[in-house]
Amino acid sequence: MSEIVLETEGLTKYYGRTLAVDHLDLKVPKGCICGFLGRNAAGKTTAIKMMLGFLEPTVGSGAIFGCSSQNLTPAVRQRIGYVTEGHKLFGWMSIGRIGKFQRAFFPGQWDDKFFADMIEYFGLSKKQKVKSLSIGQRAQVSLALALAPNPELLIMDDPTQGLDAAIRRQFLEGMIQLIMRQGRTVLFSSHILGDVERVADRIAVIDKGVLRASCSLEQFQKAVKKVRASFIGEMPADIDIEGLLHCRRSEKELELVLVGTDEEKIQRWANISKPQKYEIVSMNLEDQFIEYTAPVNHKDLFEWE
Amino acid sequence: MRFSALLRKELRECLPWFLAAFVFLLLFGSISLYSASVLREELGYPYMSLDPDVPQTPVYQLTRTGTLSGPAPYLFLSAIGLGLCLGIRQFWYSHFTRVWGFELHRSVNRSAILFSKVISALLAFIFLAGPLWYIFYWYAGHRELFMVSPPSRHLIEGWIVAAVGFIVYLGTVKAGLSDARWYTTKMFGLGFSVFIIVVVFNQYKIGWTIAAIIAGIFILMIDIMDTFESKEF
Helix, strand or coil, X not given: CCCEEEEEEEEXXXXXXXXXXXXXEEEEECCCEEEEECCCCCCHHHHHHHHCCCCCCCEEEEEECCEEHHHCCHHHHCCEEEECCCCCCCCCCEHHHHHHHHHCCCCCCCCHHHHHHHHHHCCCCCCCEHHHCCHHHHHHHHHHHHHCXXXXXXXXXXXXXXXXXXXXXHHHHHHHXXXXXXXXXXXXXXXXXXXXXXXXXXXXXXXXXXXXXXXXXXXXXXXXXXXXEECCCCCCCCCCCCCEEEXXXXXXXXXXXEECCCHHHHHHHHHHHCCCEEEEECCCHHHHHHHHCCCCCCCCCCCCC | CHHHHHHHHHHHHHHHHHHHHHHHHHHHHHHHHHHHHHHHHHHCCCCCCCCCCXXXXXXXXHXXXXXXXXXXXXXXXXXXXXXXXXXXXXXXXXXXXXXXXXXXCCCCCHHHHHHHXXXXXXXXXXXXXXXXXXXXXXXXXXXXXXXXXXXXXXXXHHHHHHHHHHHHHHHHHHHHHCCCXXXXXXXXXXXXXXXXXXXXHCCCCHHHHHHHHHHHHHHHHHHHHHHHHHCCC
C-alpha cells in the first residue's frame, strides 16, 4: 500500500450541541488528487481546519506526514501548501510583496521564477495591490503562493468557489502544473463536481459531517447507478434489491438509486419484479453525488475499499 | 529571516496608526507647550510651578501640575488611542477579514506570530513616547521660557503614561482573542487594563508604579500567550 500522507481517525467536532464532523476516518495516499466533496455545511471546512490544527477536535485525531495535526511543526508546515476558503490575503500588500513575504517561510524551496510565471500567466502584475483584485484574481494569487514553494501536499478549501468558468479552468490548469511534479499530493474540497471529475483520481464524500465514501473516482462512478423501470400493471410494493439507496415512484415508473449493485443482481430483480422494460441510466459525477447525498434513507450500503 | 518577515509585516501594519498617534501628539503637545511659554511671557508670571523637592504626588498629577501638564493629556490620549487601535488592528480586524488561516499557516511556531505582533506594538509605543516626550521635556527645561524646569521624574512619568497605553493594547488583544460574547466576559481584558491604570496612576512612588506596570503586563501576557496557543481560528 502506498504511503499515507494525511490521515484522520475518528475526527469529531461539536460546536455547542451542533455536530459538524462525525468520526471522520480519512486516509489520503501519497501522489493522489483527492476531491473532498460535500454540500454546503457538510463539514468540509471544519474537517480541513482540524487537519491543519486551526481547530481542536472534540474527539479523534489527525496527522499529516505522521505529525499530529494539533502539533504540526514548522518543518511539516513547510511541506504543506494551503489555499484558504475565500482566498483571504493581506489586502494592503502588493502581489510582489506578498510573494516576498511568503518566500521567507520556505527557505530553499521557493521558486521565484515559477511564481513570476504564474502571475504573468494569469495576466496579473506584481505591482497590483491585493485589495484591488477581484475574487477570481485573488484565487489566482492564492494558488501561485501555494504552488511556488513546491509543496509535497497541497490542501485547498473550496478553491473554485465564486469563480467563473474561465477562471476555474485556469485555476485547475495551475493545479495540474503541481500534479505534473511527481509525487505531489492534493486534497481539495469542492462542490463543483465538474472540477473534481476533471482532475481528481480519488474522492471522499462527506455528508452532514459523516464520511460516506472514500475511494477512487472510478470506483465511485462504477458503484452508483440509477435504474429506471416502467410497469404496465401494478408496481411491486416492496423493492427487494441489494444496495438500494432511494426509490422514487411515479404512476407507472420506478426509479431506483443503487450503490454497489452489479448488473447481474439488477437482472435478477427484474426477473422477479417483471417490469415492462428497464434501463440503467447513465449519470455523471454530479448526478451521482446528488443521488448519493440526497437527504433520505441515509445508509452506507456499499463497502468502500 | 522568518521572524523578521513577520516583524516587518506587523510594523508596516502598525505604521498608519503609529503615525496618526505621533502626529496628534506632536501637533497638540507642541501647541500646548508653546502656548504655555507665550502665556507666561504675556502674563508675566511663571505658567506653572512645581517644587522639584516635593515630588510625592500621584502619577496622575502629571496631567494637572507642572510645566509638562500641557502636553501630558495628549500623551495620555495618544497612548490609549494607539493601544486600542493596534489591538483592534492586529487581533480583531484579522478575525473580521478572516485572514487567520493564511497568517497562521507558516513554518514558524504560533508564539513567533504572537511575539511579532506584540513586539511591533511595543516598538510603536517606544517610538511614540521616547523621542517626543523627551523633546517636550527638553523644551520645557529652557529657563528663558519656563520659570521652573520639570523634574526628571516627569520624564519617567511620561514613559509610564506610554506604558499604560501598552497595557490598554494588551487588554484589547486579550478581548480580541476571547470567544465570549461582548456583553459577557469578552471585555474582561479591557476591564483588567482599566484596573491596572487606576492602580498605576494612584501610586506615589515611581518604584511601585513600575512594579504595577510590570505586574499588569506580565499577567496579561501570560494569559494572551496561553489563549493564542490554544485558540481555534
